[in-house]
Amino acid sequence: MAVFGIGILPLFATVTVAFPKPGDRLPQVDRTWMSGAVSREVKSLKVQGKDVEIYRTGAWLAMVSVSGGENSIEIIADGATTNVSIKVQHGKIATAGDAPQAAGKQPVYKKLPYAADEAKKHPSGKTPGETTIAIDPGHGGEKDTGATSPHGHFEKDANLALAFEVRRALEALGYKVKMTRETDRPLVLTDRARIACGEDGADAFVSIHHNSTPYDRDPRLARYTSVYEWNAIGKALAEKISARVGAALEGDVENRGVLHANFAVTRNPEVPSCLVEADFLNTPEGEEAVWNGVRRRKIGEAIAAGIDEWCKGGAGSTGESS
Ligand SMILES: [Zn+2]
Numbered sequence: 553m554a555v556f557g558i559g560i561l562p563l564f565a566t567v568t569v570a571f572p573k574p575g576d577r578l579p580q581v582d583r584t585w586m587s588g589a590v591s592r593e594v595k596s597l598k599v600q601g602k603d604v605e606i607y608r609t610g611a612w613l614a615m616v617s618v619s620g621g622e623n624s625i626e627i628i629a630d631g632a633t634t635n636v637s638i639k640v641q642h643g644k645i646a647t648a649g650d651a652p653q654a655a656g657k658q659p660v661y662k663k664l665p666y667a668a669d670e671a672k673k674h675p676s677g678k679t680p681g682e683t684t685i686a687i688d689p690g691h692g693g694e695k696d697t698g699a700t701s702p703h704g705h706f707e708k709d710a711n712l713a714l715a716f717e718v719r720r721a722l723e724a725l726g727y728k729v730k731m732t733r734e735t736d737r738p739l740v741l742t743d744r745a746r747i748a749c750g751e752d753g754a755d756a757f758v759s760i761h762h763n764s765t766p767y768d769r770d771p772r773l774a775r776y777t778s779v780y781e782w783n784a785i786g787k788a789l790a791e792k793i794s795a796r797v798g799a800a801l802e803g804d805v806e807n808r809g810v811l812h813a814n815f816a817v818t819r820n821p822e823v824p825s826c827l828v829e830a831d832f833l834n835t836p837e838g839e840e841a842v843w844n845g846v847r848r849r850k851i852g853e854a855i856a857a858g859i860d861e862w863c864k865g866g867a868g869s870t871g872e873s874s
Pocket residue numbers: 649650690691698699707761762763
């Protein structure tokens with residue numbers, strides 16, 4: 553966990569900024585959403601002169617106006633002032649988190665070089681003990697942290713924790729499980745699906761992620777669960793997982809169902825693959841939910857139940873013809 557403290561305030565009150573990190577460079581924007589946390593004693597918070605709501609856990613969100621170059625953002629917690637510097641870089645547009653492709657930008661399809669062109673046989677003829685599922689906890693290592701929550705917790709750790717729950721639930725059902733990583737280590741994106749390809753690979757590949765909103769969008773307006781597919785064999789698997797996760801989170805988080813996206817780990821013609829975005833972690837409520845262990849186990853069991861249903865589904869589970 554990396555929290556960027558920006559000054560010890562009187563009465564031991566601290567205020568932190570998780571996104572953007574102090575000194576971060578942002579692409580060309582005229583406003584951005586900041587997130588962070590304050591210690592529990594703090595009763596009032598102003599960011600750039602505007603009152604900011606402090607949530608139950610001490611997390612906060614603020615929309616700030618910025619211009620090209622250095623911006624000094626003034627944060628006042630219970631009367632004590634501190635400043636954070638954000639650099640805005642003109643002319644370079646980037647996306648944040650795992651948001652689907654930016655509008656108007658055509659995604660480029662690049663086939664995974666090691667994947668065969670023919671889809672593997674559906675595992676309906678096998679027992680769970682003869683069936684292997686590959687689970688891929690997204691991101692990992694020092695540089696690829698994934699999204700950041702208001703208290704500075706990283707998506708890579710939430711993904712690994714949920715992946716362990718999926719593995720536990722699958723093993724309880726009798727399946728064999730392969731993980732792309734079991735520790736906090738970096739992995740090349742296009743190498744991840746390799747674990748599932750070939751005779752000794754796996755019957756299905758499921759990547760586990762948590763979502764976040766782009767830097768310029770109000771994080772409170774988009775929080776949902778979704779599963780991404782790229783082709784018909786992946787879609788059939790995605791649909792089973794999505795239905796189970798949606799049911800497990802009913803009344804908690806909106807279910808946007810199965811969505812189509814060109815992700816490196818899912819564009820696999822050989823192995824049915826999908827990517828689960830379990831929830832959003834960059835709102836105060838989302839952070840609290842994502843780091844709730846009881847809820848995490850429930851989601852892990854739902855993902856495993858969806859995979860199990862797909863495995864037992866037979867020919868009808870292979871989805872629409874492509
Ligand atoms: Zn991710």
